[in-house]
Amino acid sequence: MTRTSARKRGYTAAWDKARAAFLAEPDNQFCRECEKTGLLNPGTMHLDGTLETNPWRMHLVVDHIIAHKNDQRLFWDRSNWQPLCPDHHDIIKQREEHGRMTGAVDINGRPVGAHPWNL
């Protein structure tokens, strides 16, 4: 990704600042999804707890829980933000790109609960 395309999507210097402040808060030190499985991952581990070896991926990402799709209100709404490890962030972005954001999903990306797949 080039700086230009990142900028076009709304990721500006203001976002860099807001993201850094968010990740500095005590509640946002670990990947939200890894926490659900009992793993405290400060962004430096894979989903199975082994250490990430790619230095470009050793950090938490601020994810928009609801895809903002350039909606500025959603983009800047902190209640719509969550810290994720790079692996979980990739999983969620891939799911969005495939248009399968249907609700709660398990770690394999399959819907949980009362979904046709589970009936």
Ligand SMILES: [Zn+2]
């Ligand atoms: Zn994670």
